[in-house]
Amino acid sequence: xNELAWGTNIDLDDNQFYNRIEDIKFISxxxxxxxxxxxxSILLTGIRGVGKSALMKKIQNEFRNEKYxxxxxxxxxxxxxxxxxxxxxxxxxxxxxxxxxxxxxxGINTEDKKMEKYIRTHDITxxxxxxxxxxxxxxxxxxxxxxxxxxxxxxxPQYLYDxxxxxINGVFIFFDEFQIIKELGDQxxxxxxxxxxxxxxxxxxxxxFSGSMxxxxxxxxxxxxxxGAFGGRxxxxxxxxxxxxxxxxxxxxxxxxxxxxxxxxxxFYNCTKGIPFYINVFGNLLPKNTLLDSQSIKxxxxxxxxxxxxxxxxxxxxxxxxxxxxLTTLLDDSLKRSDIAKKLEVTxxxxxxSLNNLQDKGLIEMENNMYYMPNSVFRAWLKNEYRIKGVxxxxxx
Ligand SMILES: Nc1ncnc2c1ncn2[C@@H]1O[C@H](COP(=O)(O)OP(=O)(O)O)[C@@H](O)[C@H]1O
Ligand SMILES: [Mg+2]
Numbered sequence: 001x002n003e004l005a006w007g008t009n010i011d012l013d014d015n016q017f018y019n020r021i022e023d024i025k026f027i028s029x030x031x032x033x034x035x036x037x038x039x040x041s042i043l044l045t046g047i048r049g050v051g052k053s054a055l056m057k058k059i060q061n062e063f064r065n066e067k068y069x070x071x072x073x074x075x076x077x078x079x080x081x082x083x084x085x086x087x088x089x090x091x092x093x094x095x096x097x098x099x100x101x102x103x104x105x106x107g108i109n110t111e112d113k114k115m116e117k118y119i120r121t122h123d124i125t126x127x128x129x130x131x132x133x134x135x136x137x138x139x140x141x142x143x144x145x146x147x148x149x150x151x152x153x154x155x156x157p158q159y160l161y162d163x164x165x166x167x168i169n170g171v172f173i174f175f176d177e178f179q180i181i182k183e184l185g186d187q188x189x190x191x192x193x194x195x196x197x198x199x200x201x202x203x204x205x206x207x208x209f210s211g212s213m214x215x216x217x218x219x220x221x222x223x224x225x226x227x228g229a230f231g232g233r234x235x236x237x238x239x240x241x242x243x244x245x246x247x248x249x250x251x252x253x254x255x256x257x258x259x260x261x262x263x264x265x266x267x268f269y270n271c272t273k274g275i276p277f278y279i280n281v282f283g284n285l286l287p288k289n290t291l292l293d294s295q296s297i298k299x300x301x302x303x304x305x306x307x308x309x310x311x312x313x314x315x316x317x318x319x320x321x322x323x324x325x326x327l328t329t330l331l332d333d334s335l336k337r338s339d340i341a342k343k344l345e346v347t348x349x350x351x352x353x354s355l356n357n358l359q360d361k362g363l364i365e366m367e368n369n370m371y372y373m374p375n376s377v378f379r380a381w382l383k384n385e386y387r388i389k390g391v392x393x394x395x396x397x
Contacts, residue, residue: 004255007281010053017058018250018276020051023239027059030235031172031206039203043224044210045217046239047374048311048362049277052210055239056174064105069160069171071095071102075211076177086183088191089146095173096153103160106168114163122152154198161204171205179211179219182360192222192229200233209234214374216365241274250279257288260297267297273376281308302384309381315361316382321395322346323354326371328392330364331379334372 005016030040046052053074060070073095075081080090157171184191199207213220215238221227224234242250247269251258260268272278285304286292292300306313316324322344329335329343337355341348355371358364365374373379385393 004280004283005054006284007049007277010057012054012058015254017054018254019242019246020055020058020239023055023237024059024062027055027208027237028062031059031063031208032170039206041199041206041230041234042208043220043230043234043236044208044239045213045215045220045236047214047241047275048212049275050239050241051276052212052239053176054276056176056208056210060172060174063170063172067167067169069102069106069108069157069168070174071098071157071172072174072176073098074176075180081180081183086180088150088184088187091181091191092146092150092153096156099153099156099160108160108164108167118159118163122148122155150194151198154195157205158202165204172208173205174208175210177211178209179213179217179362182219189222189229196229199230212362214362214365216367217362218359242276242279243274244269247272247274247279251283255283258283258286259289259291261291261293263294264292264297267294267301268292271297271301271377271380278308278377301380305377305381305384309377312363312375312378312381315363316378316393317395319358319395320354322351323358324392324394326351326354326358327363327373328382330371330373331383334367334370336369337371340371 003016005012009016027042027044030042033040044052044056056072060072063070075091075094078086078090078094080086080093157173161168161171181191182188199205209223211219220236223230224236226232228234248265251260251265268282272282282301282304285307286297286300290296301308316327319327325344326340329340335343337351338348340355341351344351355364359366363373363375363378364371366372382392
């Protein structure tokens with residue numbers, strides 16, 4: 001019997017990965033156009049759990065088989081990020097590590113004379129290069145040589161194509177969880193423009209930037225907007241949730257042990273909104289070979305909300321009290337800033353920071369000056385906590 005992938009797995013095998021045929025074709029065709037000397041940059045957007053990472057991994061695997069060097073860089077995997085010390089330097093270091101890893105996977109020997117010469121031309125003296133597991137690693141990241149090393153790493157993808165083009169059909173660099181780049185704060189814009197200065201002259205390297213961003217996310221404007229670092233050169237592609245029909249076919253094909261009544265399936269779709277993460281997690285938790293009607297879907301949904309909302313419960317407990325309170329004012333309606341402030345009994349100016357922070361984390365969005373919480377599972381979890389415990393799970397309580 002087929003099984004649904006776990007909600008946290010992004011390396012899906014062919015039995016697990018479903019559909020996305022058009023997205024794959026569209027993106028693959030674009031990426032391939034880089035062979036002819038016009039490398040595209042793509043911004044892949046879509047809400048958390050919709051399947052962006054799984055899609056990138058799928059594309060990576062397909063192109064690896066066709067002799068493309070595809071480097072997948074997940075910004076959230078950087079040590080510095082996990083330690084709360086995210087910086088430009090940590091992005092560059094991570095890029096370097098992932099490029100080297102992929103070269104190894106590909107069978108490119110980066111220890112040869114060519115590489116040595118390349119390192120020299122970047123004026124990074126070999127004294128500063130040590131070797132870890134056979135790879136030269138620039139380890140002296142002093143302020144002074146950071147710039148040189150960053151240039152070296154940014155130039156590296158095109159260099160690899162030029163030097164090893166007998167083996168490589170093209171080079172793709174995929175950045176995932178790119179929204180984390182916002183943590184650079186004041187340096188964000190500078191860094192984006194810095195990246196662009198390299199990317200735009202690389203004819204055989206294509207870049208995909210992806211992350212869980214709402215369509216209103218200011219980062220999208222800063223990257224792909226008309227005044228953004230990549231201006232009109234970047235194509236934005238939004239990955240959408242599965243449609244009602246796709247979800248139905250998916251479950252019939254891959255999870256036939258889920259026996260929905262008609263209104264049961266409607267309720268299931270209403271709870272999961274066609275987002276593969278919720279479909280899979282909820283689908284794996286539901287009782288098998290039992291008739292699932294609308295009522296039992298509702299009950300199970302409430303029961304499993306803490307698991308379904310796990311991305312958000314994590315974020316919730318990292319918020320400060322004011323941020324948490326703002327969210328609880330938005331559970332039923334969208335509100336203007338002044339109305340949120342009134343409910344919290346503070347001035348409108350007093351919640352500016354919190355609103356920005358919540359927006360940056362994608363927990364709220366704003367449209368026509370009205371703030372709202374875009375994620376229904378997060379809303380449902382908070383309401384359910386309140387229903388069961390009589391209070392919201394605030395920081396101080
Ligand atoms: N094409 C797909 N077919 C089946 N399941 C999928 C697919 N894409 C995503 N999923 C499921 O959804 C989960 C979340 O996907 P992920 O790629 O991590 O989302 P995102 O990166 O957009 O936040 C995966 O772990 C997997 O269980
Ligand atoms: Mg992802």
